[in-house]
Amino acid sequence: MTKSQPLSIPVISDMFAAHERIKPYIHKTPVLTSSYFNELSGAELFFKCENFQKAGVFKARGASNAVFGLADDKLEKGVATHSSGNHALSLSYAAGRRGIPCTVVMPRTAPRAKKEAVKGYGGRIVECEPSTSSREAVFAEVVAETGAEFVHPYNDPRVIAGQATCSHELIDQIGELDAVVAPIGGGGMISGTCLTLSNLAPGIKIYAAEPANADDAARSLKAGHIIADDAPETVADGLKVPLKDLTWHFVSNYVSDIHTATESEIIDAMKLIWKRMKIVMEPSSAVPLATILKNKDVFAGKRVGIIITGGNVDLDLLPWLNS
Amino acid sequence: MTKSQPLSIPVISDMFAAHERIKPYIHKTPVLTSSYFNELSGAELFFKCENFQKAGVFKARGASNAVFGLADDKLEKGVATHSSGNHALSLSYAAGRRGIPCTVVMPRTAPRAKKEAVKGYGGRIVECEPSTSSREAVFAEVVAETGAEFVHPYNDPRVIAGQATCSHELIDQIGELDAVVAPIGGGGMISGTCLTLSNLAPGIKIYAAEPANADDAARSLKAGHIIADDAPETVADGLKVPLKDLTWHFVSNYVSDIHTATESEIIDAMKLIWKRMKIVMEPSSAVPLATILKNKDVFAGKRVGIIITGGNVDLDLLPWLNS
Numbered sequence: 316m317t318k319s320q321p322l323s324i325p326v327i328s329d330m331f332a333a334h335e336r337i338k339p340y341i342h343k344t345p346v347l348t349s350s351y352f353n354e355l356s357g358a359e360l361f362f363k364c365e366n367f368q369k370a371g372v373f374k375a376r377g378a379s380n381a382v383f384g385l386a387d388d389k390l391e392k393g394v395a396t397h398s399s400g401n402h403a404l405s406l407s408y409a410a411g412r413r414g415i416p417c418t419v420v421m422p423r424t425a426p427r428a429k430k431e432a433v434k435g436y437g438g439r440i441v442e443c444e445p446s447t448s449s450r451e452a453v454f455a456e457v458v459a460e461t462g463a464e465f466v467h468p469y470n471d472p473r474v475i476a477g478q479a480t481c482s483h484e485l486i487d488q489i490g491e492l493d494a495v496v497a498p499i500g501g502g503g504m505i506s507g508t509c510l511t512l513s514n515l516a517p518g519i520k521i522y523a524a525e526p527a528n529a530d531d532a533a534r535s536l537k538a539g540h541i542i543a544d545d546a547p548e549t550v551a552d553g554l555k556v557p558l559k560d561l562t563w564h565f566v567s568n569y570v571s572d573i574h575t576a577t578e579s580e581i582i583d584a585m586k587l588i589w590k591r592m593k594i595v596m597e598p599s600s601a602v603p604l605a606t607i608l609k610n611k612d613v614f615a616g617k618r619v620g621i622i623i624t625g626g627n628v629d630l631d632l633l634p635w636l637n638s
Numbered sequence: 639m640t641k642s643q644p645l646s647i648p649v650i651s652d653m654f655a656a657h658e659r660i661k662p663y664i665h666k667t668p669v670l671t672s673s674y675f676n677e678l679s680g681a682e683l684f685f686k687c688e689n690f691q692k693a694g695v696f697k698a699r700g701a702s703n704a705v706f707g708l709a710d711d712k713l714e715k716g717v718a719t720h721s722s723g724n725h726a727l728s729l730s731y732a733a734g735r736r737g738i739p740c741t742v743v744m745p746r747t748a749p750r751a752k753k754e755a756v757k758g759y760g761g762r763i764v765e766c767e768p769s770t771s772s773r774e775a776v777f778a779e780v781v782a783e784t785g786a787e788f789v790h791p792y793n794d795p796r797v798i799a800g801q802a803t804c805s806h807e808l809i810d811q812i813g814e815l816d817a818v819v820a821p822i823g824g825g826g827m828i829s830g831t832c833l834t835l836s837n838l839a840p841g842i843k844i845y846a847a848e849p850a851n852a853d854d855a856a857r858s859l860k861a862g863h864i865i866a867d868d869a870p871e872t873v874a875d876g877l878k879v880p881l882k883d884l885t886w887h888f889v890s891n892y893v894s895d896i897h898t899a900t901e902s903e904i905i906d907a908m909k910l911i912w913k914r915m916k917i918v919m920e921p922s923s924a925v926p927l928a929t930i931l932k933n934k935d936v937f938a939g940k941r942v943g944i945i946i947t948g949g950n951v952d953l954d955l956l957p958w959l960n961s
Contacts, residue, residue: 345668347690366916367670428913586953590751593689593918593949626916630909636959 366626374405380477395463400429402468407438469503470559478507499523500554502562509569576605689949697728703800705732718786723752725791730761792826793882801830822846823877825885832892899928
């Protein structure tokens with residue numbers, strides 16, 4: 316999406332087209348259950364494990380949809396983006412699969428594991444300061460220099476349609492659900508979830524889960540308009556970015572509520588998932604369970620899907636060992 | 639198996655009976671693949687993920703077979719065992735499911751995570767020194783005091799028949815394989831693997847993988863008789879115990895070779911599996927991959943099953959953070 320084109324709200328046929336387009340490049344990830352967490356929460360939980368996704372994160376879906384949907388005359392100049400890490404990784408993965416160049420602007424403070432992985436997939440990194448304003452300024456220079464196609468990490472209909480394939484798989488794998496809970500940062504995963512469920516399973520309630528330290532989406536939903544914070548600090552490093560117009564459309568129309576969790580609640584939930592489910596996942600992915608455990612009355616007795624969004628964590632810097 | 643009964647070598651009908659008996663109490667665990675590790679090894683690898691098993695370890699199979707095969711007149715006095723951790727956990731799990739008492743003798747140096755988990759399942763712990771001789775002495779006292787049924791962690795036909803159900807699932811899930819690699823400590827998993835494959839798929843070669851620091855099984859296989867070390871030291875804490883007569887029968891007759899890996903090779907393989915496959919597993923479970931990566935000529939171009947034996951690791955004491 317270049318600046319000259321207007322953003323259009325993706326529709327359900329875009330999701331179906333995306334799913335056909337990206338199937339060769341993504342995993343149909345497994346859904347895990349845990350009797351321990353069912354007992355602990357009082358709900359029946361279904362964990363959609365996008366930590367097992369290509370590039371270790373759900374964003375491989377949206378990035379693959381954008382890259383494999385590119386017209387031939389755009390391939391030579393490649394793609395570019397800014398990202399706190401996982402979209403950078405995913406766009407590099409997808410560009411590598413299609414054999415086109417990829418430049419990413421990343422905060423210099425992004426986890427080392429993510430930077431190394433971007434390079435491993437062949438992406439080129441340009442560093443910025445860890446604030447929204449710096450990221451956008453540096454990125455404008457990169458686009459001017461390369462002429463690459465901008466694939467925004469979430470405020471892009473191609474990306475949202477790609478992320479929407481995740482809940483399409485989930486309802487196919489699990490059938491009836493009462494609710495789905497996903498983390499919210501910029502709102503790409505939540506928007507994709509809204510796109511799919513509002514069309515294919517409108518009875519399923521959609522809840523977002525957000526770090527209390529970066530609760531701009533929760534405050535936005537209450538206020539009725541987008542509130543953006545510059546450079547919030549949270550262990551859930553994938554969830555620091557603000558909503559934009561496309562994702563605000565889905566959040567404001569289809570999200571039932573946004574619950575928040577403190578840093579220690581997020582870290583405790585993360586460690587407990589590692590310990591009991593034997594899976595490696597990111598702090599961001601623990602926010603849904605953290606919010607379910609502190610809002611048990613909302614979810615008790617319900618069948619609840621949880622999006623485990625990614626698994627790209629630095630194994631040398633685990634948050635429960637840094638306190 | 640009390641001391642007055644002779645040990646008998648389990649046969650394939652014992653495996654089939656075990657599988658029917660324990661199905662309600664165990665998971666049919668998933669088999670994962672990784673294009674990254676296929677490329678790295680030059681082989682096609684199939685990871686049988688017993689880290690997702692009940693109690694977090696394959697030993698839930700053997701323990702469940704022993705406990706649910708117990709005659710009614712033995713239930714009141716319950717079961718007892720000695721174990722470096724995982725069998726203790728598994729026997730406590732199985733006894734808890736059947737509602738009978740369980741006493742376990744554990745080295746005082748066993749990982750805290752395993753001790754807590756044993757207590758969590760309702761097992762009673764009696765501590766010993768971290769040596770084979772101390773463990774056996776303390777255990778004799780426990781049996782004399784409680785009159786409980788001894789379920790040996792591996793030298794017990796009921797346990798071996800239970801562990802044998804793992805490779806029964808694997809060949810059902812994957813079909814043709816050229817080789818299976820499993821860790822070897824006392825030899826319970828390897829013996830079960832030999833029992834199943836020698837009968838149902840005799841073309842599959844069986845390799846054992848052992849820490850170089852606790853290579854008694856490799857030396858035994860070369861010498862042609864059991865060699866037992868007292869208190870070897872290795873990060874693969876599940877693999878410190880020696881072979882016994884029943885497991886020696888299977889190892890000496892059906893194992894093609896035993897490869898060893900150093901401590902740093904084991905830790906590197908463990909961290910790499912966590913990083914790339916996003917699964918939590920124990921140091922012991924990393925020994926097969928470590929040996930495959932240093933013996934690539936043996937496995938190149940082959941379809942190889944790897945038993946990821948368990949996932950009960952202390953998340954506060956990860957081995958790559960202690961060096």
